[in-house]
Amino acid sequence: MSIQQLVPLILLFPLLGGIINGIIGKNLPKTVSGSIATLASFLAFGTAILAFFKLEEPVTIHLFSVISLDDLSLHARFLADNLSLWMVLIITGIGSLIHLFSMGYMKHDEGYYKFFTYLNLFIFAMLILVLGSNYFMLFFGWEGVGICSYFLIGFHYSDAEKGMLNGLAARKAFIMNRIGDLGLLIGLFLLLAQFGTLEYGEIANKVLVDKMSVSSWMIFGITICLFIGATGKSAQIPLFTWLPDAMAGPTPVSALIHAATMVTAGIFLVVRSNYLFELAPATQDIMLYVGLATSLVAAFIAMRQNDIKKVLAYSTVSQLGLLFVALGMGAYTAAMFHLTTHAFFKALLFLGSGSVIHALSDEQDIRLMGGLRKKIPLTHLTFLIGTLAISGFPLLSGFYSKDEILGHAFHENIGLYVILMISVIMTALYMFRLYFVVFHGKFRGSHEVEHHIHEAPASMSIPLVVLAVLSVIGGLLNLPGIFLKGGTHWMSHHLEHNTTGLSLVGGEHGDSNTTLILMVVAVIVSLSALAICYVIYGKKESIPVPDAQLSGWQKLSARKLYLDEIYNFLFVRPVEWLSEKGYKFFEITFLNGLVLGLAKGIGFSGELVKKWQTGRVNWYILWMVSGIIGLVLYYLVKI
């Protein structure tokens, strides 16, 4: 089977799964419906692995042309190169594990088949996004994941107490994504205007081979618009407040969408368009600073959050900020490496938190948890591994990926390195706070919940174990030079091998000494954070205080820097005011007046004409005679 045939198959499996579940899923028993979806996902993963090992040169697979005019042609065409297949592996791999997890987690849910339909469709849309060979397919997948995430976040919209909130959270996510999408769309239009085509290959040719001269304003405009799109999807300032709210969705959704796949779409977009971004250093600077700011702000807010999923959500935002810093420095492969490891341990953390929530009968406030170390050992162990990985504990995957980015930052600018280090420290601090509060100390919940604590079933624990293993050994993908003599930076070389533009950027890998020193610094930082948290939360067993007792910086952090309130004031209220005024003016005054006025006018003219019908023969004959006179006169005068 050639790549040509494998790639459409990869897309076909989740689509089929989604369609089958969508149409007849209601009538199937729960296990069958879930298995179909999970099987579809695993088959896609298997096919992706086959394709991955077969791939030599980039392959385009043309399905059909959507529009083909002289000036404009848009094709449904797929591009399989190392970058896209790498993303496919992540998406299908982690997606399959999450499908397996959901089979256990959502067992008691009514809309079981609906959930799996949406999951499969989401995978399908995401695959289109990464496998497309032009920006049009990317946009198609972009919108697809947007709508699927809306469905999934607001999945429990009919819940008795929180249904409205879920729906509102889904709406918020969708609207903020939309704002980003507008930027992306404008970017696409600019690309069309400048290059006349949306194909990656053709644009790359025009930029790199033909050395087409593009005005710096145009390229700045294009890249800024693409970045705005990425901001919406990948939750950067100012469009990130949707992601914490999106935790209203079921936990597998958070794992899939907000840890591993959808939020990485923005990163993928930038990496795909790396040659464009290389031409616009201004945009790269903006990306860097926005990413830096996001990373700091999100980490700060996460320090005092008390919902287990919200901490992880802000952690995701912070890590995405880190990724954008990497992209801003032109370290594309480093970003992809951290994206991969982040997918591993973030999914692990989310699924672990899902297991905790499931064990505690849907409790999410960490102040009512505690001492779960002995009660759910497997979850505890995997969660610990995830926490260590994200904090950059030496030799786990996160350590290597973060270190590579920090290395690039150090070479770029020492100040940048320091600020980034602060963000890393905060990451370690809040993650360990979370770990110790949840798993150590005494259990603080009610007795009833305590009775029901049980370890996760196999369908939920297998993914946890797999992801934990990946989080540990994931660092091997892109080891820096000091560990092995040869075969280092495997992933960077693999990606640069046949992805356009990356080989030109190919980051410089620092010399051994600097790398070693930086590594030691990172180890010290993460170990000291671990120690501090152990002291505060482990030994002293201090638990987060109730909301009322907060003050100072803690209050700012817990209240999410009042960002939601600020947005509400700045944007939501004026729009609502405008729409109300518009309703009053346009709808009531203008349109109503127009329509009713028309009706009244017709009635009025009817009244006027009614006076003619006197019912008296004399008058009728008079009018008839006048008509005859008029007629004869007309012909008289004409001739």
Added chain:
Amino acid sequence: MNIETIAIILGGLTIGSALMVILSTHPVRSVLYLILTFFMISANYILMNAQFIAIVNIIVYAGAIMVLFLFVLMLLNLSKDNEPRSSVKMKIAATIAGGSLLTVLVAALKDTVMIAKSPLASTTDDQGMVESLGQLLFTDYVLPFEISSILFISAMVGAVLLAKREKQIID
């Protein structure tokens, strides 16, 4: 006294009597004036050498139709007192309308150019009038002639049916 004068006098009398028909207040007087008008028009016909039409005019119109009118008038027992009058507005409007109709029609027709100038071929012998008319009627126009008899029958039936008094059920 040449023909012209006679024609003019006759024309004037016709117009005068027609005017009196519509202007007189008493309905019976209107009927009488109408009969006079018919006589005048017949005189015009005789002047134009259409004797048969003239006689038929008098017999049919003045003899039959006007008698019918008189019958109905007598039946309704109308008199001068309960004669309805129309408003002044209507009279003015009607006068204007009638006047302009007259003007327009005269203006339309006055400049007509006669195509055939004075043919007057077969009017030399006068007794042939009835004969020739009869010939035309029974050869070229026999179909309308027959159909007109059907028309008369239907008119008669209609008139009788319409004016019949409804049977009163006396209980």
Added chain:
Amino acid sequence: MILASLFESGVSVQFYIVLSTILFAIGVLGVLVRRNAIIVLMSIEIMLNAVNLLLVAFSTYFGKGDAQVFVFFIMVVAAAEATIGLSILVLLYRNNRTVDIGLFNKLKG
């Protein structure tokens, strides 16, 4: 003879055209002005006679008898119409005790 060749001896056709038109206009006036239904019917007879006059004039002018046949038929129709009209009028009087056409305005509005 005196009665022959009217149009050769000075009287023009236009005279009869104008005469006929005046009679017609008088008929129209009668229909418009009078409110007594019988007078209206009589004015209609005047109009028909005006047309008859014109037809006969042209028949004499062209020497053909066809127009007089047409006059014949007009008279037929006029007789039938007058009959029906009068019978309707009698019915009207029976129901409304008046022949004032100004009062028959049930088709108003």
